[in-house]
Amino acid sequence: xxxxxxxxxxxxxxxxLSRALAAATLVVLLLLLLVGRLVYLQIQNHAHYxxxxxxxxxxxxxxxxxxxxxxxxxxxxxxxxxxxxSLEIVPExxxxxxxxxxxxxxxxxxxxxxxxxxxxxxxxxxRFDSIPLRVRLSDREVARIAVNRHRYPxxxxxxxxxxxxPFAAETAHLLGYVGRINEQELQRIDTxxxxxxxxxxxxxxxxxxxxxxxxEVGLQQVEVNAKGRVLRVLExxxxxxxxxxxxxxxxxxxxxxxxxxxxxxxxxAAIDVETGGVLALASKPGFDPNLFVEGIxxxxxxxxxxxxxxxxxNRAIRGQYPPGSTVKPFIGLAGxxxxxxxxxxxxxxxxxxxxxxxxxxxxxxxxxxxxKVDMHKAIxxxxxxxxxxxxxTLGIDRLHDFLAKFGFGQRTGVDLxxxxxxxxxxxxxxxxxxxEPWYPGETLIVGIGQGYFLTTPLQLASATxxxxxxxxxxxxxxxxxxxxxxxxxxxxxxxxxxLPQVDSMHWEEIIAAMTDVVESPHGTxxxxxxxxxxIAAKTGTAQVFTLAQEEEYDEETVAKRNRDHALFIAxxxxxxxxxxxxxxxxxxxxxxxxxAPIAKKIMDLYLLNKSDTPDE
Amino acid sequence: MNDIPRAGLSLQDxxxxxxxGLLASLHLDLPLLTGLLxxxxxxxxxxxxxxxxxxxxxxxxxxxxxxxxxxxxLLAQIHPDDLRxxxxxxxxxxxxxxxxxxxxGQTGKGAQRWLxxxxxxxxxxxxxxxxxxxxxxxxxxxxRLPPSGPRxxxxxxxTLVPVLLIAKQPDLGTALLVASAGVFALFLAGISWQxxxxxxxxxxxxxxxxxxxxxxxxxxxxxxxxxxxxxxxGAGYHIIQSxxxxxxxxxxxxxxLNGTQSHLEFLPERxxxxxxxxxxxxxxxxxxxxxxxxxxxxxxxxxxIASQAQDTYGRLLAGTLTLVFFVYLFVNTGMVTGLLPVVxxxxxxISYGGTSLVTLLAGFGILMSIHTHRKLLPT
Numbered sequence: 001x002x003x004x005x006x007x008x009x010x011x012x013x014x015x016x017l018s019r020a021l022a023a024a025t026l027v028v029l030l031l032l033l034l035v036g037r038l039v040y041l042q043i044q045n046h047a048h049y050x051x052x053x054x055x056x057x058x059x060x061x062x063x064x065x066x067x068x069x070x071x072x073x074x075x076x077x078x079x080x081x082x083x084x085x086s087l088e089i090v091p092e093x094x095x096x097x098x099x100x101x102x103x104x105x106x107x108x109x110x111x112x113x114x115x116x117x118x119x120x121x122x123x124x125x126x127r128f129d130s131i132p133l134r135v136r137l138s139d140r141e142v143a144r145i146a147v148n149r150h151r152y153p154x155x156x157x158x159x160x161x162x163x164x165x166p167f168a169a170e171t172a173h174l175l176g177y178v179g180r181i182n183e184q185e186l187q188r189i190d191t192x193x194x195x196x197x198x199x200x201x202x203x204x205x206x207x208x209x210x211x212x213x214x215x216e217v218g219l220q221q222v223e224v225n226a227k228g229r230v231l232r233v234l235e236x237x238x239x240x241x242x243x244x245x246x247x248x249x250x251x252x253x254x255x256x257x258x259x260x261x262x263x264x265x266x267x268x269a270a271i272d273v274e275t276g277g278v279l280a281l282a283s284k285p286g287f288d289p290n291l292f293v294e295g296i297x298x299x300x301x302x303x304x305x306x307x308x309x310x311x312x313x314n315r316a317i318r319g320q321y322p323p324g325s326t327v328k329p330f331i332g333l334a335g336x337x338x339x340x341x342x343x344x345x346x347x348x349x350x351x352x353x354x355x356x357x358x359x360x361x362x363x364x365x366x367x368x369x370x371x372k373v374d375m376h377k378a379i380x381x382x383x384x385x386x387x388x389x390x391x392x393t394l395g396i397d398r399l400h401d402f403l404a405k406f407g408f409g410q411r412t413g414v415d416l417x418x419x420x421x422x423x424x425x426x427x428x429x430x431x432x433x434x435x436e437p438w439y440p441g442e443t444l445i446v447g448i449g450q451g452y453f454l455t456t457p458l459q460l461a462s463a464t465x466x467x468x469x470x471x472x473x474x475x476x477x478x479x480x481x482x483x484x485x486x487x488x489x490x491x492x493x494x495x496x497x498x499l500p501q502v503d504s505m506h507w508e509e510i511i512a513a514m515t516d517v518v519e520s521p522h523g524t525x526x527x528x529x530x531x532x533x534x535i536a537a538k539t540g541t542a543q544v545f546t547l548a549q550e551e552e553y554d555e556e557t558v559a560k561r562n563r564d565h566a567l568f569i570a571x572x573x574x575x576x577x578x579x580x581x582x583x584x585x586x587x588x589x590x591x592x593x594x595x596a597p598i599a600k601k602i603m604d605l606y607l608l609n610k611s612d613t614p615d616e
Numbered sequence: 617m618n619d620i621p622r623a624g625l626s627l628q629d630x631x632x633x634x635x636x637g638l639l640a641s642l643h644l645d646l647p648l649l650t651g652l653l654x655x656x657x658x659x660x661x662x663x664x665x666x667x668x669x670x671x672x673x674x675x676x677x678x679x680x681x682x683x684x685x686x687x688x689x690l691l692a693q694i695h696p697d698d699l700r701x702x703x704x705x706x707x708x709x710x711x712x713x714x715x716x717x718x719x720x721g722q723t724g725k726g727a728q729r730w731l732x733x734x735x736x737x738x739x740x741x742x743x744x745x746x747x748x749x750x751x752x753x754x755x756x757x758x759x760r761l762p763p764s765g766p767r768x769x770x771x772x773x774x775t776l777v778p779v780l781l782i783a784k785q786p787d788l789g790t791a792l793l794v795a796s797a798g799v800f801a802l803f804l805a806g807i808s809w810q811x812x813x814x815x816x817x818x819x820x821x822x823x824x825x826x827x828x829x830x831x832x833x834x835x836x837x838x839x840x841x842x843x844x845x846x847x848x849x850g851a852g853y854h855i856i857q858s859x860x861x862x863x864x865x866x867x868x869x870x871x872x873l874n875g876t877q878s879h880l881e882f883l884p885e886r887x888x889x890x891x892x893x894x895x896x897x898x899x900x901x902x903x904x905x906x907x908x909x910x911x912x913x914x915x916x917x918x919x920x921i922a923s924q925a926q927d928t929y930g931r932l933l934a935g936t937l938t939l940v941f942f943v944y945l946f947v948n949t950g951m952v953t954g955l956l957p958v959v960x961x962x963x964x965x966i967s968y969g970g971t972s973l974v975t976l977l978a979g980f981g982i983l984m985s986i987h988t989h990r991k992l993l994p995t
Contacts, residue, residue: 012761015806016931020923023804023935027915027942031908034946037953041863042901049863060856221856 052234059222064196065215066161068242070175070205072251073279073480078171079206081161085142086135091122093154100152101133107148108141110134113295117180130156132198135294163199163293167251169286170258173314174249174416174478176204177289193217196239202292204314205245205478208417212482215242244483248277256605257282260598266565266585267315269461269476270602273577276465276474276494278414280602281458283315316457317419321584323449323460324540324591325382326569327403329467329510331390331447332375334402336506340393343509346374349385355392355440362388362444365541379513380523382539384448391447396438399446400426405499406463407473413495414458414476422459425452450543461582464569468536468577470507471499511536515574524592525568528600533607534574537599539591540567563587568595572603579606643692643988645921651914652688652965652980656681658907659966665873666887666894667968673887677968684977691981695989699982700929703747703754707774710747713740714781741790742975744778745940746982748794752801753932761928762806771802789960792947793940800939804922804932854890855954857883862896862953869900887968889960892952911964915942918980921987930986937979944976 041049070079087104094100101118104110114134121131137145137157145157163178165171178199181189185200194200196217201207218239222232257268261284270280287304296304304312313319335341351369352361364370364384370377378386391399404410409424423429425446427438445451455463458476466473475495482490514536517523524539542565566588571580581599588594639646660674660681667673717740752771756763763771775798783791803812861875861883875897886894896904918938925931944964950956952963962972 008760012806012928013931015761016804016928016935017923019804019806020919020935023800023939024916024919027912027939030942030946031912034949034953034955035905035908037955038862038896038901038904041859041953042866042896042904045863046866049860050866052860053864 061220061222062196063218063220063236063239065217065239066241067163067178067199068209068213068215068244068483070213070245070247072247072249072254073277074250074252075246076251078165078167078247078249078251079175080164080166082164083159084135084162085137086132086158086160087137087141087145088130088132088156088158089118090130090154090156095153097122100155103152104133104145104155107144108134108137113297117295120183130158132158132160135160136162160198165289167254168288168290170251170255170282172204172286172289173283173316174204174254174281175289176202176206176417177292178202178206179292180295199293203418204416205247208415209243209245209479212243213245215485216240241485243485245479246481246483247478248272248275248279248480249281249478250279250606253280253602253605254282256280256601257598258284258286260601261585264585264588264594265309265315266583266588266595267319267457268581268583268598268602269316269458270579270581270606271461271465271476273465273468273571273580275480276462276476276496277480278458278476278478279579279606281316281478283313283319285309285311287311314418315584315586317414317416318456319584320420320422320454320456321565321567322451322453322542323408323455324542324565324567325384325449326460326538326540326567326582326591327408327449327453328379328382328387329514329538330403330406330408330463331387331394331399332379332513333467333502333506333510334399335375335390335394336509337402337502338394338398341375341390343376343506344374346372347386347389349373349383351385353385353388353444355444358441360441362441375509376513376516377522379510379538380516380520382524387447388444391443392440394443394447396425396427396443396446399443400424405473406466407459408453408455408463410459412456412459412462412476415478415492419458420456422456423452423454449540457582457584460567460569460584461580464571464582465577465580466499467510468571468580470504471502473497473499511574514538518570524590525570525596527592528596530572530600530604533572533603535570535572535600535603536574536577537568537570537596539596540569541565541589541591542567544587564589566591566593566595568592568599570596570599570603572607579603640988642689643985644689645917645984645987648914648917648921648980648984648987651910651917652977655910655914655965658910661872662891662895662898662966663887663968665875665898666891669873673968680969680973684973687974688977688981688984691978692984692988694985696927696930696933696982696986699750699933699985700754700757703750706743706747707751710740710743711778711781713743714778716740718781718784739787739790739971741778741782741785741787741794742971744782744794745790745797745975746937746979748775748778749797749801749933749936749940752798753929753936756801756805756932757928762808763802768802768807768811771798771805774798787960789947792959793943793961796943797936797940800943801932801936804935804939854885854958855951858890858893858952859954861893865897865900867901869896869898869903872898874898889948889962889967890952891967892949892963895966896952911942911945915939915945918983921983924990925986926990934983934986937983941976941979944972 067081069077069081072078087108089097089100091097101110101115110133118131118133134141142157145155149155149157165175165177179202180198181194181200189200193214193216197214201210201213206213216239218237220236221234253270257270257280261268261282265284267284268280268282269278271277272279291300336343349364349366349370349372351364351367353364354361362384365382369385370381370383373381373383373386375386377383403424409422411419411421413419425442430436430438430442430452442451446453462473462476465476473496477492477494479492482492484490515534517537517539518525518529518535520526525535525537528535528537544562544564564587566583566585568583568591569581571577579602581602583595583598585595585598639649660677663677664674751774755771755774756767759767775795779791779795779798782794864870865875875894883890883893892904895907899907915938918941919935922931922934922938925934941964944961947956947959947961948963948967951958951961962969964976965973
């Protein structure tokens, strides 16, 4: 320790003394502040607090906010709140809760599920909170309880608002649904903001916009008498309702898409090329989301879950399909850009392709071949051999890098939960996931959109929109505008990225070829030619079932579930594109015959018969 | 070193300098002991009311007080020079135990605070409430005061390590108390007012920056934390009920055992953190002023003892322990009256519960030791 001189010692002692005095002053000042607060509470506001405490019980009740509504682009209501009656019990007032429930179950049916939910909520909430026992009471049930209510203290019928989806199955995947808050969700949410709320968005728009749709809880301080009756409201802070959402979705297109799919399972995604707004996002089959709002019975849920058609599965953003020939325009562009091929440079298609020194024949869909083929013909007639060769020349690395720019293998970033990224295979991916090298043959089948290559319908529509706008890649969006309770309209924003410079001549060559897919008498989608506007498109067929080398695919003999998926991408009008569509028809066979007419119906509706009613 | 200036606080030492008899031989300070015993008596009286006249509760608290006073007497016997030698070791032990708590600690009420020692469980963070002031006092007393820049930084680091470890448990209340101990030790050590002002300004400037970096939900939590009334169904519920209890107490109170807010179960945690509301309701402003006077008396006596200490270590330690006692008082009463956000800090020597009781009285034992082991007492 340092030797301290007397002088230092004195100085330190003085310093400490002054600090101790400063501290004492601070202590006294803070205590005076405290006393001031006490005088404020105990003298100035004594009367106020006496009223609050005197013989009365002050309770704080949450006032749940009204959930925001969801509208389609033309103002049709897609999700709303309808009044319904529920039977609730306040355990503190009921006394013997079990006996009360016993008695009530003699008046109206109370199921096993109701009891389980009641017990769970009872554990989570305070004794003087009202806990729902039965919901969606019929008028008869309301009457039976009302007549007998005086016999059961703490039992009450409450009018609540229940979520309802007027379009039911047509919007099931898109909007999702709300359901009772479960244990896991309880961990995530701000419990006080949800103290009056029983429901939370489980899926789709309801889930991804939960924070906006829910709103802010309000509260009231109420005075209740000894029996728990509310005598008067002391203070009330109204809840802030949730925001309303206006979607880009046009229900006419959505309905048309589902209707056009007919009995097939599949998905349709339509995007506004300019805004990235999703005009239709359909997945078939669907289910009735209204069943989920009040808790679906486990039997009905099992049936949905175990159905081979997988109705709960949102094919539009989670279904991953090989894109088949629909990738040919993209790969053609890759070839032109890389300079490995000229648009009018011809190659010969004998109906099959072989790697040098290999036995295996990679077959064309046209058994006898297309003869002399350039890129235009290869797109219009969907020649496989041309693309085998192009893919081999490009190699997997260049293919992967170019296709990635269009968003293949990546989530589109649409404002919905649970989107899957598809799969754009690469050397690195194969080494990582399979610990295998890349084989040249695999490059060939990537060239016709088969093999490991997977896309989601929305991803395919988004890539088509990028193609249509000549390289302007825009993040697809479901919600167009957020409408605050005060009427303020907040537009949502999409991320826009411009593709690196692509020779404009190459765009026009590819788009011209895609136009001839519809316009040319040899085009694979010639049947949907429209006299009113011009469509650029590409058909595709994705194999579900791999044939042995010498076998032939025969639609008649292959079981329905193993039939090829039909794919179709299109945009229109060619010169000033407004809409891009991707259609996938599961087990639909050829893209040109089954999937193309579905896209056509949507484009006709959007481009020719657009409703004139203003939506503002 | 005989001519120590006696320019002291107004609160004069009423104890005969060479007190004979039991108190002197036990190294106890009569004025401080009187204040503490009075507070204890008041505390038990209020606990009897707040705890629904539950004698078992009172007995348990009585046993805790017995243990705590035992610890006080024990510590008063230890010479401050010995305490000083042990300071770094005790601090080191405290840090090791804190780390152990985080690694293998028991979870109680959702936070890892307890260390199971087989026979009993305890909170290592409690050790730091004494060990940190001892450590800082030891460190700063080594060199001349006020401390130089680097030593100031080192002292800051010595404080920050246990504070962060405790905050991680998470135990915000204890972290706050331990942090305040470090801050007060530095303040008493005489760091310049300019530096204090600069640090204050820095904190104020950092606030918005941190705010910017936070996620939305974190901001929401901070808002609720700063303004519990915005969360009347969660933390705010306590405050609303507590304010009703205090306000309805009025000038004279509703009388002992007659607090309706407390006895109708509206006031949560009424025998622990919110016991101040019970006092206010039953004894009114008059009673609360009397209680606060008693606290003020103990604090001023503590500061007086600090100013009379004969070396830097003793001064800093005694002063810091006294001011931390005040922080207990102010944070708790501030919270209960709605002046401060809700932080789990008990009303010192009155709230039901054992851990803080033992540390607090052990701290007063150290104060008594410092005061009664002075080398030269004036005759």
